[in-house]
Ligand SMILES: Nc1nc2c(c(=O)[nH]1)N(C=O)[C@@H](CNc1ccc(C(=O)N[C@@H](CCC(=O)O)C(=O)O)cc1)CN2
């Protein structure tokens with residue numbers, strides 16, 4: 001396979017511009033709410049969610065806001081964790097999220113639970129992205145954090161990886177490379193795509 005790096009970089013520029021153009025607060029709130037509904041309908045109701053913590057993410061820039069879903073899961077008694085970014089080149093770690101406690105800005109300015117919060121090993125990983133395609137390929141920011149993280153977690157036990165995006169983030173074909181970890185599902189406000197059984 002040829003090196004997909006240049007193709008990925010070009011796709012990132014286009015994908016970011018497209019996601020950044022989704023500025024309507026009403027549309028964004030609708031999508032956040034719809035993704036919560038799809039997660040419950042496609043994954044929770046049929047019993048497809050393994051026991052254990054669900055790792056979400058704290059929204060950055062124009063990403064879809066998964067917090068309505070995270071708060072719903074918390075209220076239902078499910079442990080929810082958030083990623084903690086270490087140096088580039090290392091897998092993410094996760095800490096338990098208590099919505100009543102303040103978060104602190106970590107690397108990249110992303111809000112993270114404090115060092116006093118217990119570490120968590122996610123059974124389900126909500127994965128943010130810049131773009132996706134209908135084969136389940138995903139484009140991230142290019143640091144390889146989620147690929148390394150899924151690789152490390154899956155070496156120990158199965159993890160359900162659920163990509164989360166606006167429907168408008170779909171591309172015909174996301175350039176992919178050897179390290180790219182597969183997503184089991186992608187949820188958008190419009191549909192739930194399943195890639196594994
Ligand atoms: N919300 C969120 N949290 C996350 C990620 C993510 O993609 N989204 N990550 C996924 O790996 C990890 C952090 N990794 C990151 C790697 C690179 C950049 C980055 O290059 N950021 C841009 C600015 C982005 C913006 O403001 O829209 C930059 O610094 O130029 C950010 C996060 C863990 N937490």
Ligand SMILES: Nc1ncnc2c1ncn2[C@@H]1O[C@H](COP(=O)(O)OP(=O)(O)OP(=O)(O)O)[C@@H](O)[C@H]1O
Nearest residue numbers: 008139140141142143144145146147148151179180
């Ligand atoms: N499991 C891995 N082990 C070693 N290197 C990896 C691994 N996964 C990804 N990488 C490297 O990380 C770099 C970024 O990968 P890639 O372009 O796929 O990132 P991305 O999926 O867009 O970003 P992210 O996963 O952070 O959201 C590449 O150089 C890739 O080779």
